[in-house]
Amino acid sequence: MAGGLAMVAVVTAGGSAPVQAQAPTTKAQKKTTSAAARARADRIVAKMTREQKIALVHGLFPPMAAGKTANELIPSAGHIDGIPRLGVPLVRESDASLGVANQVEQRVGDVATALPSGLATAASFDPAIAQAGGAMIGAEARDKRFNVLLAGGVNLTRDPWNGRNFEYLGEDPLLAGTLGGAHIQGVQSNRIVSTIKHYVLNAQETGRNVLDARIGEAALRMSDLLAFQIAIEKGRPGSVMCAYNKINGDWACENRHLLTDVLKRDWGYAGWVMSDWGAVHSTAKAANAGLDQESGQELDKEVYFGAPLAEAVAKGEVSEARLNDMVARYLTGLIETGAYDTPVPTQAVTPDYAAHADVAQRAAEAGIVLLKNDGNLLPIARTAKRIVVIGGNADVGVLSGGGSSQVRSVGGAPVEIPLAYGGSASFARITYHASSPLNALRKALPGVEIEWQDGRNLNATLAAAKAADMAIVFATQWTTEADDVHDLRLPNQQDALIAAIAGVQSKTVAVMETGGPVLMPWIAKVPAIVQAWYPGQRGGEALAAILTGQVNPSGRLPITFPADASQPPRPRPVGLDRLSEVEAAAAANPAAAQGVTLQSFPVDYVEGADVGYRWYEKKGLKPLFPFGHGLSYTSFAYRNPVVTGGRTIRVTVDVANTGQREGSDVAQVYVARDGGGEPMRLAAFQRVALKPGETRRITLTAEPRILADYDTGLPGWRIAGGAYRVAVAHDAADRAMVSTTTVEAQTMKP
Ligand code: BGC
Numbered sequence: 001m002a003g004g005l006a007m008v009a010v011v012t013a014g015g016s017a018p019v020q021a022q023a024p025t026t027k028a029q030k031k032t033t034s035a036a037a038r039a040r041a042d043r044i045v046a047k048m049t050r051e052q053k054i055a056l057v058h059g060l061f062p063p064m065a066a067g068k069t070a071n072e073l074i075p076s077a078g079h080i081d082g083i084p085r086l087g088v089p090l091v092r093e094s095d096a097s098l099g100v101a102n103q104v105e106q107r108v109g110d111v112a113t114a115l116p117s118g119l120a121t122a123a124s125f126d127p128a129i130a131q132a133g134g135a136m137i138g139a140e141a142r143d144k145r146f147n148v149l150l151a152g153g154v155n156l157t158r159d160p161w162n163g164r165n166f167e168y169l170g171e172d173p174l175l176a177g178t179l180g181g182a183h184i185q186g187v188q189s190n191r192i193v194s195t196i197k198h199y200v201l202n203a204q205e206t207g208r209n210v211l212d213a214r215i216g217e218a219a220l221r222m223s224d225l226l227a228f229q230i231a232i233e234k235g236r237p238g239s240v241m242c243a244y245n246k247i248n249g250d251w252a253c254e255n256r257h258l259l260t261d262v263l264k265r266d267w268g269y270a271g272w273v274m275s276d277w278g279a280v281h282s283t284a285k286a287a288n289a290g291l292d293q294e295s296g297q298e299l300d301k302e303v304y305f306g307a308p309l310a311e312a313v314a315k316g317e318v319s320e321a322r323l324n325d326m327v328a329r330y331l332t333g334l335i336e337t338g339a340y341d342t343p344v345p346t347q348a349v350t351p352d353y354a355a356h357a358d359v360a361q362r363a364a365e366a367g368i369v370l371l372k373n374d375g376n377l378l379p380i381a382r383t384a385k386r387i388v389v390i391g392g393n394a395d396v397g398v399l400s401g402g403g404s405s406q407v408r409s410v411g412g413a414p415v416e417i418p419l420a421y422g423g424s425a426s427f428a429r430i431t432y433h434a435s436s437p438l439n440a441l442r443k444a445l446p447g448v449e450i451e452w453q454d455g456r457n458l459n460a461t462l463a464a465a466k467a468a469d470m471a472i473v474f475a476t477q478w479t480t481e482a483d484d485v486h487d488l489r490l491p492n493q494q495d496a497l498i499a500a501i502a503g504v505q506s507k508t509v510a511v512m513e514t515g516g517p518v519l520m521p522w523i524a525k526v527p528a529i530v531q532a533w534y535p536g537q538r539g540g541e542a543l544a545a546i547l548t549g550q551v552n553p554s555g556r557l558p559i560t561f562p563a564d565a566s567q568p569p570r571p572r573p574v575g576l577d578r579l580s581e582v583e584a585a586a587a588a589n590p591a592a593a594q595g596v597t598l599q600s601f602p603v604d605y606v607e608g609a610d611v612g613y614r615w616y617e618k619k620g621l622k623p624l625f626p627f628g629h630g631l632s633y634t635s636f637a638y639r640n641p642v643v644t645g646g647r648t649i650r651v652t653v654d655v656a657n658t659g660q661r662e663g664s665d666v667a668q669v670y671v672a673r674d675g676g677g678e679p680m681r682l683a684a685f686q687r688v689a690l691k692p693g694e695t696r697r698i699t700l701t702a703e704p705r706i707l708a709d710y711d712t713g714l715p716g717w718r719i720a721g722g723a724y725r726v727a728v729a730h731d732a733a734d735r736a737m738v739s740t741t742t743v744e745a746q747t748m749k750p
Pocket of ligand 1: 197276
């Protein structure tokens with residue numbers, strides 16, 4: 001849909017075979033270009049009455065909507081009637097970041113395959129894994145009669161405590177954009193629409209409906225916007241969802257600069273902009289700024305794009321041409337993806353859950369990160385005869401993240417805890433997927449005695465840990481949309497539990513089921529740490545495969561793990577104190593608290609484009625684990641690098657598996673202008689699967705916009721030219737192999 005620069009290939013090796021799209025392909029459904037789709041959309045719009053047009057630019061929120069039959073209105077996120085006479089399809093929208101969502105089981109008994117969290121997928125550094133996950137979700141969504149998926153979250157992790165980090169793809173724009181695009185491509189291979197969201201800078205959940213995210217234009221273009229730009233070029237999503245927050249003073253869904261100037265003009269985006277649910281604040285301003293469709297209308301103060309829009313058009317406050325454009329963009333997104341011409345089934349079909357579970361397991365296996373492995377404690381040695389597994393409900397399942405992305409997974413929810421308070425209480429429950437690491441370990445290690453301790457009885461737990469040959473403790477941190485994590489420590493005294501276990505058992509493995517980074521005050525005492533994220537519906541099996549060595553860990557951190565809370569730019573959520581006051585007042589006196597709401601507050605993104613690992617380098621901070629870090633049961637070496645410059649930077653290098661096991665490495669190239677004083681940026685990466693002793697020569701090509709700075713005066717991307725430092729690296733802090741090359745000065749369109 002978007003035009004733009006030729007994309008640099010970030011090639012993948014290994015990875016998963018994509019799930020086949022289940023939609024039938026006919027001649028009429030052959031891939032169509034944006035221009036052809038738009039021309040057809042314009043012809044359809046020309047046949048519509050104004051009333052019909054208005055009806056297409058605002059959507060229902062099924063849980064609150066009335067006047068439809070149960071078969072028409074599937075409980076989910078959104079519904080927009082079609083116009084059968086003109087062939088415009090009925091649109092049913094579902095959340096789908098990690099699978100077809102079913103928050104608080106609004107469709108009783110309807111399950112779906114749950115992928116691991118977005119961060120786990122990002123940790124694979126493998127577009128094929130992201131693509132396969134998207135294709136799987138899209139296939140299930142179509143079978144369940146959804147044709148627009150609210151997927152494709154690429155907001156960069158600016159703060160480790162953001163409650164929604166788990167849904168996104170990490171802190172780097174190239175990584176998030178590349179994998180986000182692949183995910184969208186996978187979803188849309190089923191001839192349905194995926195959104196990309198939340199446009200833009202929805203970087204914290206505290207006060208997300210009121211906060212004003214502040215950042216400079218160039219910094220925004222070089223960070224969060226670049227992630228969207230790359231993902232849109234690669235994935236060509238039918239729709240873009242604008243966010244809740246303000247950006248530089250204007251609501252995201254009525255921000256003319258971002259919606260019209262950047263997205264539609266500079267990037268040539270031809271699809272439609274839909275609002276987030278309850279993110280619209282005006283009629284004429286929003287429509288003229290570039291919002292094309294109001295979603296979940298029941299959640300806004302009024303149905304701004306219903307009668308008020310009709311009135312605004314009648315009065316000339318919004319032109320008929322703009323209304324036509326809004327509808328034509330909606331139809332263009334549906335036409336270009338194939339959703340327009342490929343109706344969903346009239347009755348739900350049962351997806352191939354068995355095949356899809358394998359997609360979830362491969363994603364988990366590729367995304368689990370081995371953070372630490374002193375003395376090669378892992379994989380579990382064949383000599384271990386007695387193992388104790390402790391905590392984290394590992395006897396029944398694995399944790400998942402909360403909010404609109406929540407999947408009710410195949411197998412159900414063995415643990416489900418409703419919430420008494422907090423921003424997410426109305427639509428989230430602490431939910432585990434039925435995939436028990438304990439059972440999977442017992443299955444994988446017949447003959448080994450594996451004891452279970454839930455961790456609540458400290459004396460019994462420590463006695464069991466002492467008596468065993470090895471202890472595996474599962475730590476959990478639940479995070480959710482609509483609430484940020486208040487601090488980075490593990491909740492519920494789990495730090496003390498882990499330290500106590502490590503105090504009596506030198507062979508202790510910590511498995512971290514967390515939304516993102518947590519602090520690890522016990523790290524010196526614990527020889528092996530496995531970052532499992534939220535590992536999805538086959539997380540137990542994936543963890544058992546990694547712990548026993550049946551699968552060699554290959555995930556790499558898509559976010560920096562801080563050594564302490566003071567290292568990231570903001571130690572805790574901005575506005576949290578004020579929010580706590582408002583919540584306390586409401587709890588103390590609900591009647592009196594009505595009308596006491598959180599007022600707008602600014603969040604200044606002082607780090608600008610130096611997000612994540614770049615901030616650490618700029619400030620000279622040593623994190624607990626750097627971006628890109630991840631160990632393996634084998635070892636890798638880079639040899640004979642040849643670095644060339646010119647229009648962009650190319651690195652050709654031998655990647656060698658120098659150990660005894662088959663495994664996958666992620667070669668990373670970081671660049672910075674020599675003498676510029678700026679931190680290095682990830683410019684290319686490639687996952688490479690290698691047999692023991694195997695060497696493969698690969699070429700990595702830098703994404704040109706990573707070499708450039710955004711120049712608002714131009715406007716566009718400007719590569720200053722001159723000498724560049726180039727690191728071929730295992731992670732963002734690795735500077736063992738640095739060389740210099742010369743890049744030509746040049747400019748590129750925005
Ligand atoms: C979330 C979106 C989601 C929408 C519909 C909002 O609260 O921010 O990500 O797609 O709800 O469920």
